[in-house]
Amino acid sequence: MNYDQALIQAEAFLNRLSVPGITTAGLAEVLCAGSPRRLAAHDPLCVEGEPGDAMYFLLEGSIRVQRRDPHGRLRDLARMAAPCMVGQMALVDHSPRSASCVADDRCFLIAIDRAVWLHLQAEPSVRGSAMRRVVLSSLCSQLAEANAKVRELMGGGPELVVETHGQADDLLTLPDTALQPLTDDESEEVMRLSGLLDGWTSEEPRT
Amino acid sequence: MIRSTTILTAADVDRLSQLYLFREVPRAALESLALSAITVRFAEGDTVFQQGTPADVALLLAEGLLTVHVLGPQGADRLLGELRPGEVVGEQALLMSGATRSATVRAAEPCAGLLLSRELLERGQQNPAVVAIEQHLIASLVRRIRKTNQTIQGVWKAEAAPAPQPRSLGERLRALFGA
Numbered sequence: 001m002n003y004d005q006a007l008i009q010a011e012a013f014l015n016r017l018s019v020p021g022i023t024t025a026g027l028a029e030v031l032c033a034g035s036p037r038r039l040a041a042h043d044p045l046c047v048e049g050e051p052g053d054a055m056y057f058l059l060e061g062s063i064r065v066q067r068r069d070p071h072g073r074l075r076d077l078a079r080m081a082a083p084c085m086v087g088q089m090a091l092v093d094h095s096p097r098s099a100s101c102v103a104d105d106r107c108f109l110i111a112i113d114r115a116v117w118l119h120l121q122a123e124p125s126v127r128g129s130a131m132r133r134v135v136l137s138s139l140c141s142q143l144a145e146a147n148a149k150v151r152e153l154m155g156g157g158p159e160l161v162v163e164t165h166g167q168a169d170d171l172l173t174l175p176d177t178a179l180q181p182l183t184d185d186e187s188e189e190v191m192r193l194s195g196l197l198d199g200w201t202s203e204e205p206r207t
Numbered sequence: 208m209i210r211s212t213t214i215l216t217a218a219d220v221d222r223l224s225q226l227y228l229f230r231e232v233p234r235a236a237l238e239s240l241a242l243s244a245i246t247v248r249f250a251e252g253d254t255v256f257q258q259g260t261p262a263d264v265a266l267l268l269a270e271g272l273l274t275v276h277v278l279g280p281q282g283a284d285r286l287l288g289e290l291r292p293g294e295v296v297g298e299q300a301l302l303m304s305g306a307t308r309s310a311t312v313r314a315a316e317p318c319a320g321l322l323l324s325r326e327l328l329e330r331g332q333q334n335p336a337v338v339a340i341e342q343h344l345i346a347s348l349v350r351r352i353r354k355t356n357q358t359i360q361g362v363w364k365a366e367a368a369p370a371p372q373p374r375s376l377g378e379r380l381r382a383l384f385g386a
Contacts, residue, residue, distance in 0.1 A: 018304055021329045093349045121342060129332040132341040133302075139348040140302040146355070147309070 001110065006031040009059050009110075013083040019137040026130030031057060033120060033127065034110035039103035045086070048100045052090020054113045055135075058082045061107030067099040079104060085138050091117055092135065219246055222269045222319065223336075226293040228343040232336045240336040244321040249314035255296070258311040262300035264322045267340065268292050271318025276311045289315070298344050301325055 001009070010027035019027075034057065039045060045056065045063055062081040066074050077099055080086060090097050091114060112120070112131075120131035223229055223237045247266070249255060255266060258278055273290040287310060290296050299306040301323060323340065331337035 020302060020304060021325050089349065089352070092345060093353065095353070121345070122338065124333045124335050124338045126332055128338065129329075129341070132338070132345060136298075136341060136344055136348065137302050139345065139352060140299055142352060143348070143355075144299070144303065144306075 001031055001034075001036055003028060003032055009057075009083070013057065013059070016083050017137075019134055022130045022133045022137075023126065026126040027134065029127035030112070030120065030131050030134070031059075031110050033116050034112045037109045037111050039107040039109070041103055041105050043103045043107075045101040045103065045107075045109075046090075046097045048098065049096050052087060052095060052097050054111045055088040055091040055117065056086040056112070057110040058084050058086050059108050059110060062104040063101045063107060064104050065099050065101055082107070085134065088135055088138055216246075219269065219319065222292075223321075226269065228293050228339050229336060232339050236334050236336040239334055240331060241321065243327050243330060244323060247320055247322055249318040251314055251316050253314045253318075255312040255314060255318075256308045256310075258308050260308050262297055262306040262308050264324050265295055265297040265300050266312075267295050267321045267323055268318060269320045271320075272315040273318060274313050274315045276313065277309075278311065293343075295323065295340065295344055295347070298348075301328060301344075 006028035007024060009031055010024045013027060014022065014024055037056070039061070046052070048067060058080060060082050062079055063086065064076060065078040065080060067077045069075055080101075086101060086109075087097070089095065091112070117131070120128050121135075122128070123131075220234065220238050220241050223241060224232075224234055229237060244267075249271070255273060256262070258276075268290055270292055273294075273296060275287040275290065275296070276284050277287055278284060290312070296312055297308065299309070328337055328341070
């Protein structure tokens with residue numbers, strides 16, 4: 001992708017997804033550092049459980065996100081439409097893919113592989129800052145959306161903090177009281193909540 | 208809710224240089240960061256951030272101990288965790304528009320730190336100290352997301368256990384998150 005094309009794509013991306021402190025030029029430089037990839041409808045992008053060796057800027061088209069539930073059933077988790085970011089969690093923390101992604105229609109993406117990510121995230125530059133900030137913004141949105149979802153599931157209850165803080169992660173443990181099996185609907189809700197935390201958001205823009 | 212601000216001292220830069228996140232950052236870069244930021248100090252018991260108030264800055268804790276609390280519907284105060292030097296608290300202010308504080312943060316002992324604003328980070332794009340802060344935030348957020356996700360998925364994993372009485376998903380989440 002040349003720089004002029006990247007500027008157009010970066011502008012469209014930032015018009016839809018509010019990312020404080022990032023410039024169109026910075027994001028365009030990030031896009032230029034990545035590798036273009038095209039998918040036809042139904043082509044796989046990534047497979048649940050496999051190593052996450054790249055993140056993607058989905059610039060055209062949409063993808064369907066699917067995950068297996070504890071009973072092994074494949075469930076639709078989200079449909080993500082361009083422009084958005086896909087697969088950043090697995091790249092950043094070296095974890096396996098938490099879901100599978102399949103192209104819903106023809107897609108155009110920019111892949112940021114591990115080597116490019118490691119280089120850009122450490123770079124004291126405008127494009128390095130853009131790389132870090134677009135990921136940071138996504139991570140913050142994941143937590144905020146999951147927090148909102150928990151509140152909704154709890155009936156719009158009090159202020160709750162889904163995220164754990166600092167050294168006290170172990171304060172959040174399951175209570176000893178045993179649980180009944182969840183209903184199918186409840187199981188679906190937990191899966192979606194977990195998907196939000198993993199960054200598998202709906203096609204609604206984060207503005 | 209910032210209680211006190213002071214001018215920067217050499218000791219402040221020394222404290223920053225001892226933080227793990229700045230282990231590879233040149234002292235000149237730390238001095239530049241510290242000169243751009245506002246240095247703050249808190250006495251034991253001071254409120255640093257108040258739950259529900261607008262979030263416009265984050266705090267990099269350089270010295271002391273902070274505690275994080277949430278208030279329940281009846282005003283019950285629940286301790287969520289502790290923050291030690293090198294941690295950044297209130298980072299949503301830097302990354303999301305219109306954010307409000309999701310918890311109250313208090314000084315559990317005398318504390319010192321740097322206030323981080325969006326403008327400060329934007330001006331410091333080429334400062335290795337700012338790069339280190341943003342790298343630290345990414346690692347910290349990912350760790351918290353993974354931990355929280357594991358906790359939530361525990362609802363699934365506990366499905367097979369016998370139960371004394373049925374509990375809805377909402378009740379289970381309340382048990383998890385302490386409403």
